[in-house]
Amino acid sequence: MTLPRFPSVYLTDEHEALRNSAAAFxxxxxxxxxxxYETAGEFPRELYRTAGDAGFLGVRYQERWGxxxxxxxxxxxxxxxxxxxxSVGTAVGLLAQSEFALSALAxxxxxxxxxxxxxxxxxxxxxxxxxxxxxxAGSDVASMTTRAHRDGSDYVISGQKxxxxxxxxxxxxxxxxxxxxxxxxxxxLVVFPTDTKGFQVGRRLDKLGARASDTGELFFDECRIPASxxxxxxxxxxxxxxxxxxxxxxxxxxxxxxxxxxxIELGIEHAHERHAFGSSLLGFQTxxxxxxxxxxxxxxxxxxxxxxxxxxxxxxxxxxxxxSMAKLHAAAxxxxxxxxxxxxxxxxxxxxxxxxxxxxxxxxxxxxxxxTSEIMREIISRSLVQTVQKKKETR
Ligand SMILES: Cc1cc2nc3c(=O)[nH]c(=O)nc-3n(C[C@H](O)[C@H](O)[C@H](O)COP(=O)(O)OP(=O)(O)OC[C@H]3O[C@@H](n4cnc5c(N)ncnc54)[C@H](O)[C@@H]3O)c2cc1C
Numbered sequence: 001m002t003l004p005r006f007p008s009v010y011l012t013d014e015h016e017a018l019r020n021s022a023a024a025f026x027x028x029x030x031x032x033x034x035x036x037y038e039t040a041g042e043f044p045r046e047l048y049r050t051a052g053d054a055g056f057l058g059v060r061y062q063e064r065w066g067x068x069x070x071x072x073x074x075x076x077x078x079x080x081x082x083x084x085x086x087s088v089g090t091a092v093g094l095l096a097q098s099e100f101a102l103s104a105l106a107x108x109x110x111x112x113x114x115x116x117x118x119x120x121x122x123x124x125x126x127x128x129x130x131x132x133x134x135x136x137a138g139s140d141v142a143s144m145t146t147r148a149h150r151d152g153s154d155y156v157i158s159g160q161k162x163x164x165x166x167x168x169x170x171x172x173x174x175x176x177x178x179x180x181x182x183x184x185x186x187x188x189l190v191v192f193p194t195d196t197k198g199f200q201v202g203r204r205l206d207k208l209g210a211r212a213s214d215t216g217e218l219f220f221d222e223c224r225i226p227a228s229x230x231x232x233x234x235x236x237x238x239x240x241x242x243x244x245x246x247x248x249x250x251x252x253x254x255x256x257x258x259x260x261x262x263x264i265e266l267g268i269e270h271a272h273e274r275h276a277f278g279s280s281l282l283g284f285q286t287x288x289x290x291x292x293x294x295x296x297x298x299x300x301x302x303x304x305x306x307x308x309x310x311x312x313x314x315x316x317x318x319x320x321x322x323x324s325m326a327k328l329h330a331a332a333x334x335x336x337x338x339x340x341x342x343x344x345x346x347x348x349x350x351x352x353x354x355x356x357x358x359x360x361x362x363x364x365x366x367x368x369x370x371x372t373s374e375i376m377r378e379i380i381s382r383s384l385v386q387t388v389q390k391k392k393e394t395r
Contacts, residue, residue: 034085052122072309099251104174141184146161159177196223208361246319298337301329325376
């Protein structure tokens, strides 16, 4: 079954065409292989190429570099569909490339870097990762210590990154390094080719959910890269990271929308078929009401997410607050829906031959990756306080 959707005030025929082509891609390339990818702990490298050929790795980027020149709502629609293939990890791996690793390059890098790294990555010929988090610096990005010192026409990089999606097989990393003193103004972004001498992938981290995406520890020992691999201006890295976090957070919120839709559909089918005490589960008011709650959470999340996508596309200053609200709400909503649908399935909800336990695990990290829910509350509350202060000042 397919859940009914309200007519959208945000989506156009172009978005719906993208949705149909993403759904067909999922039916063909992801769902039939989901078990295999999840067990292997990665999906085949060729899938980046197939996704690139389908135009899914550069929806928002300029046509000049092979992108489709669309908006953040297109990213939302794509994410919603990709995640319905019962392998959230596969969607995470593809989006970690197209949105997380590439967005700062698309907006801030010079044409030479775009030609060398962005365009082939949009085609799916290269795999990219974003390298920001470190063992001692997660939420507190500005305390990162991986250092790049200038030596002639090179940067020499030493340090460590962790939890890096696509990290064990990336061809390049959009890497945050410290080129200056302590604090946010000492951080820069560089494109780091992973065939650089002194670079090593450490442990491949075994994790709770999104198991088809690889997550790695990375080590840099006196790695020499050309200084021309600097993205934008030196010392502006933290600004670039913060201004592109919006896209990452939107991806997680849109994933949540797609997963809720899939779980509610699976749930209604099960509740219709499963009988107890002479009635289908759908015959019990408690379950009908719980579906009503779940559908309401889904639509509230969708509305917040599309609104945030529109504001981000428009470059509206309230975009950051809106996307933080969307992600905060989405993570809690999808976790509650996953728990409800697991409960509805009874014992079968815990058996790995159904996708339910997998989705339950996959969404646990939605309140952590791309900024935790505590950090989302921090951003929202800061924006609220600033707005109130500004109003007081203008009185
Ligand atoms: C599967 C996975 C994939 C990831 N992929 C990538 C990637 O590709 N690239 C990358 O750079 N990073 C990646 N990350 C890292 C991710 O961004 C961080 O895990 C996240 O930002 C949280 O950082 P942390 O794990 O160090 O937790 P910490 O920052 O140590 O936080 C621990 C707890 O303290 C809370 N906390 C921290 N500060 C505050 C505060 N000011 N007020 C209240 N509470 C606070 C947090 O909310 C959290 O609950 C990934 C992580 C995971 C798990």
